[in-house]
Amino acid sequence: MPLRGDGSPARLLVVDDEESLADLLVEALSFQGYDVTAARSGTEALASLEKVRPDLVILDVNMPGLDGFGVADRMRASGDETPIIFLTARTAPSDLRDGFGSGGDDYLMKPFRLEELSLRVSAVLRRTIGKESPSTRGGDTVAVADLILDLSAHQVTRDGKTIDLSPTEFRLLRYLAANTGRVVSKSELLRQVWGYDFDTESSLAETYVFYLRRKLDKLGPRLIHTVRGVGYMLRPPQA
Structure with a gap:
């Protein structure tokens, strides 16, 4: 189980108005060693963020x-970049994709297996807990056509215009750009x-590529291309 920088258990905030599910998640995740707090509403969740200072919501x-x-x-x-795993019963792709404008790191469709949630919680925390933004040499940039990633400042511009990306979107774009x-x-x-x-049937990558592509395509020709049945490629526009 990932630990905080001071060696204490990672803090989780579980937010669900379904009391039985919230209690189950608190019990299961506490049993695994996490420090878990529950909130029953969105308003209560915002108040709990100030008190708990969770490592993951x-x-x-x-x-x-x-x-x-x-x-x-x-x-x-408000500038709070605490990672978020959404739990949702919504199945329409547009609902999920629009939700990622809120900067979620992952989502699980209800009903889900506790083991699957546990694996994803652990993966997110391993990547984020106790770590500052990844350090890179000052001034390091990656450029693909008119797209420029400033790795030290975690900023992205295209055609001179700044693109607002969540931390996860930035990591995705950085990886695609590194493999242009x-x-x-x-x-x-x-x-x-x-x-x-671990093996998962998550459509996470597809959802994030959709959202990232939508932001980039507003400012110029398509850069991220789907290779059907294989994956994705970032490349400069063809002349």
């Missing part, structure tokens, strides 16, 4: 009042970007 989407996407939007607007001209499979992205070294 497990956030139900479908809550009355302030839903999970709304909570995530407020977190990101090469087809990268979905399983490779899950392994290299999300740290998933």
Whole structure:
């Protein structure tokens, strides 16, 4: 189990208005050694963030009042980059894709296996807990056509215009850019970007590529291309 920098257990905040599920998750994750707090609503979740300072939020989407996407939007607007795993019963791709505008790191469709959630929690924490933003030599940049990634500042511009990306979107784009001209499979992205070294049927990579592509394509010709049945490739526009 990933530990905090001071050796204490990672702190998780579970947010779900379904009491029985929230209690089950608290019990299961506490048994694994995590320090787990539950919130029953979006409003309670925002208050708990200040008190708990969690390392990861497990956030139900479908809550009355302030839903999970709304909570995530407020977190990101305030500069809170705590990783989020969404729990959702929504199945429409547009619902999921729109939700990732809130900066979620992953999502699980209900019903899900506790083992699957546990694996994903561990993978996210291994990547994020106790670590500052990855350090790189000052001034390091990657350029593909008019797309420029400033690795030290974690900033992206295209045609001179800044593109607002979540930390996960930045990691995805950085990996694709580092492999410009090469087809990268979905399983490779899950392994290299999300740290998933286990088999999963997650459509996470597809969802994030869709969202990232939508942001990039607003400012110029398509850069991220789908190679059907294989994966994705980032390359400069063809002349």
